[in-house]
Amino acid sequence: MPVAISRVAIASAAFALFAASSSGALAQKKYDTGATDTEIKIGNIMPYSGPASAYGVIGKTEAAYFKKINDAGGINGRKINFISYDDGYSPPKTVEQARKLVESDEVLFIFNPLGTPPNSAIHKYMNSKKVPQLFVATGATKWNDPANFPWTMGWQPNYQSESRIYAKFLLKEKPDAKIAVLYQNDDYGKDYLKGLRDGLGAKAASMIIAEESFETTEPTVDNHIVKLKSTGADVFVDIATPKFAAQAIKKVAEIEWKPLHILNNVSASIGAVIKPAGFENSQGIISATYLKDASDPQWDNDPGMKQFYDFMTKDFPEGNKLDGSTVVGYGVSQTLVEVLKKCGDDLTRENVMKQAASLKDFRTEVLLPGIMIDTSPTDFAPISQLQLMRFKGEKWDLFGDVISGDVGG
Known part of the structure; x- marks a missing residue:
């Protein structure tokens, strides 16, 4: 009997020691370079x-x-x-x-x-x-x-998802479109272009009639815009970062080219692109978005956007809430x-x-x-849905449903 008790006691003690060490391990803080207690x-x-x-x-x-x-x-x-x-x-x-x-x-x-x-x-x-x-x-x-x-x-x-959404829109609304593409000559521009081609599928070869690439070292894209207008295209797909997108919008208006203008989301900021390019030059441009637009009064009483407006007022007063960035x-x-x-x-x-x-x-x-x-x-793609929008007056108007343009890695 005493032997049995001692065995139970030993087992209990061992278990208690194990539990203590386990809970200690669980509570232990783990850091890599760059992290500390503070x-x-x-x-x-x-x-x-x-x-x-x-x-x-x-x-x-x-x-x-x-x-x-x-x-x-x-x-x-x-x-x-x-x-x-x-x-x-x-x-x-x-x-x-x-x-x-x-x-x-x-x-x-x-x-x-x-x-x-x-x-x-x-x-x-x-x-x-x-x-x-x-x-x-x-x-x-x-x-x-x-x-x-x-x-x-x-x-x-991702850019291919977004471009596929534009392709879906064109196939439905303008299946006989003659498309001219301006794109930045790097991985970003080529990714968008691939998505557009893939989204158009078999019709890509007949619908895309011109592609013009530009380098970010060029001072302006004006000559590319003039060249694209001369092709007779009635759809202009504008794959450019803000500086060049604003130039393109201005030039399209200046030479009185009247295509359906599709602008990539990365340059859809009203503060950084549309306003500098001129509201009058931007009417009817189509883009896609996944974020609420701080310049759109429909979000004025939205609880999430109220928090954003408060942040801009109190914590980042020098920032421009109209800049989508x-x-x-x-x-x-x-x-x-x-x-x-x-x-x-x-x-x-x-x-x-x-x-x-x-x-x-x-x-x-x-x-x-x-x-x-x-x-x-x-799946390392956190956001894969967007909604189309059209520029009207001084703001973007959302239209249609939230669309997924999912593309695997």
Whole structure:
């Protein structure tokens, strides 16, 4: 009998010791470089100068949002240290800044670096270092490739999805269209063009009658617009970043070309593109969106947009709420905060990617109604739905249903 009691006692003691050590392990904080009990160090690369400098406001919006979060106590008690560098939209400079952030500043990850050519330049580097390249600010389809690039994830709808939606619209509304395409001669422009061709399918060869590419080093796209008008096209697909999109809208009006003008979402900002190009020159332009438009009075009493307006007034008063890029910066920052909250005390790079790849029906309230953020270990495309819109007066009017243009990686 005493032997039996001692065995039970030993077993109980062993179990108690195991339970204590297990709970200790569960409660243990786990950090990679860039995270501590008090700080989460995040890197960012933006074109504050150069041909895509209109997008620099995204980084400024993010900095203001993270300051707001820090002022409220941070995330799980940790303050965000947001380090943002300028690359001038120049891929060699992007490489330099990424190395600085990873190897010198020792950030936990790089968040929302902007531009397809810049991100392409650091794609392999980030994955070889196993440092997250998270929620990149470009819709290139290749960011959704978890099998080959498990450390890179996009955020916005991919360019091919968006182009397929335009193709669906044209096949239905203008099946005999003669389409002229202007596109930026890089991965971003070619991705949109591929989506358009694929979406038109067998009719692409007969419907697309002209394609003109341009370099971001060119001062203007005016000569390309004149050339495209001469083809007799009645649809103009405008795949350009803000500076060149504004030039194209102006030139189309100046030479009195009257095509159906389809403008890619990345240049649909009223503040950065439409207003500078002239409201009178922009009537009837068609684009697609996934975010609420801060200039649209229909959202004035929307609870989510009221929070955005409050943020702009209190935390980013120098920002322009009519610039769609401020809404982008706000929405993607909210998504990152959700991921970091889900990480808890496990702030390893692996867990950051794990949580980013397990978002289910998440909404930042600047998304259009009906659009959700969903990811999985095999699907790194958080947003895949958009809604068409037409420019009228001084604002965009949404029309039709929310459409999915899903494209795999």
